[in-house]
Amino acid sequence: MNTFIDFITFKDPNVLYVVLGMLLINSSSALIGTFAFLRKRALIGDAVAHALLPGLCLGFMFSGEKNVTYLMIGAFASGWLATYAIDLIVNRSKVKQDAAIGIVLSSFFGLGIVLLTFIQKNAAGQHSGLNTFLFGQAAAINKSEIIAFAIILVLIVIALVLFYKAFVIVAFNKDFAHSVGLPVRFIEFLITSLTVLAIAAGIQALGVILMSALIVTPGAAARLWTHKLRLILVLAVCFSIFSGIGGAYVSYANSGMPTGPWVVVILSVFMFGSILIAPQKGMISRWRRARGNRKKILHENILKAIYQWHESQKLHESLSVKLKTADLISVRKFDTSDLLNGLNQLMRKDFVLRDGESYILTESGKKESRRIVRLHRLWEQYLLKRTTIDTDHVHSGAEVIEHIISPELEKELEKELGITGIPEEDY
């Protein structure tokens, strides 16, 4: 607990820099990264991150020290060059984009490692700290870097506020943006430049290998929660900042734990968590939907079987005979335990009453039972009227459809077929 209080009160001034740095880097990359994600250029972010390495090394060689301005210029230049190279390969050769990304990523990264080794062999380079660029070292963030990161975030926010409409239309429908005369090239240049800048800013903390996570993941995770773009941007920033500060805390509380990888791990928890629990699109809500459907089908099949039993005895006007499970199984091959579960659930819904071993429909149960049978037979009639289908095939189609016909569709069916009660024919 003390460590946590020390952390949030910035007892160690270094913590302040790390937290501030994470805040700035992660906001920048989440905002602009969401647009890269929407433009389906997320993987290019990964290539750019790797491709920054030779630029960083050259920046170091020019300045002779770890000067943030030189490093940023070098990183920006080689990041841009990589993006340009990918587009050039795609446009001027038969190589497709996925291959082009792989080629550019590995060749720039390879060159970067060569330069890195070269620098480290020199006396001046031995304590350069450049090797942290591979996996990042958030603890080494200093004041001048914080200022640089802040400038980058301000640039991104200004561009987003000013050009929001343009960013959206270029991401959604570039040809249309062109057709109304918008400066598409300029907007694409702007988005790419800001993406490269955001990646360059994150290299110090995350390293070239993990940085692409901050570009791709926040937007992808946020997309699962909502359809509203503004909300996606806000959520992406929240996920990313939380992961950033969380990673910084884990690293602070356990000395020796690296910040960058922890940031990415926490971010991945958000991502996989979203895949699991996001509303509508999440796996759990889809699984629950499937389970709900299965239950509904079972309930309705039981109610239908009760009707059919009565019908076979010509008692379907009253529907008031007490039935044993064996009676129902004689009409339809239920699994006994499914049937008992279903009957219990129907009792809770007040459709069925139990009397010892027997079951009887309540008034609302009778109504529901008639509704299902009617839908089934209406659908059979509809298929026979409108399509060419043999009478012995029409039943199985209606078996499923009876469960999903809404009251509105029921009315339309009724109107189209001119049938009011329950059709006699059962196929």
Place this chain on the structure above:
Amino acid sequence: MKNQVSVEVHNLTVSYDGGPVLWDIDFELPQGQIIGIIGPNGSGKTTLLKSIMGLVEPSSGFVKIYDKNLDDVRERVAYVPQRESVDWDFPASVFDVVMMGRYRKKNLLKRTNKADVEIVNQSIEKVGLTEFKNRQISQLSGGQQQRVFIARALAQKADLYLMDEPFVGVDAATESSILALLQEMKADGKTVLIIHHDLQTVSEYFDYLVLLNTRLIAKGNLQEVLTKENLSNAYGGQLTLLSKVVDLIKKTEFPIREKDVDL
């Protein structure tokens, strides 16, 4: 006579991968009519529309709209791309997409104003999507998505409309509502240029036709274009010689014309 022309395409040649997709296309189109561009798959219909809209660079020739360059009359032209050309899972509502029809270079940095909102609402109303106004575009049917694109073009308040296959994959209700809309636009004096591939319906939809297969096969009113000879020229494999030449040009990366001949 000249001011009756909506689109003039002059000696237009467009190539992809070294082979011509459109070859020496040359025609003038009338105003105030519903014009169909027809031709088999891969005959360059979409490329023609894109070159009129300035989206592809021609290797020779030019396009004039209302006797001017596109940039001078951009606000009078609305473009409806193919529905499949965008990702409909994009996080936007019907209203958001139709509002894009109001975007201009000069108002890009401004907030949308009341008049724009009014026009967008009217356009959505015209295609019958008012009750879906705030619906996510991913939750619409194919026909509804197509109507969103048409509403966006309506919101542009243009005089010339270029539509790429608006009838593909739409339900009967959408088809008839688009047709009604086209008649209304025609009555307002608008010109509509539509790419269409279903020969069955051509005579119900259009006043004027352009029949295309890499080269211009025919153009004019329905009786002039829909002759047996024209159709078999465009569709009947009569042009195998032409496509053999195109393949040869591609393979040898040969220039399509000698530079100075074009003058």
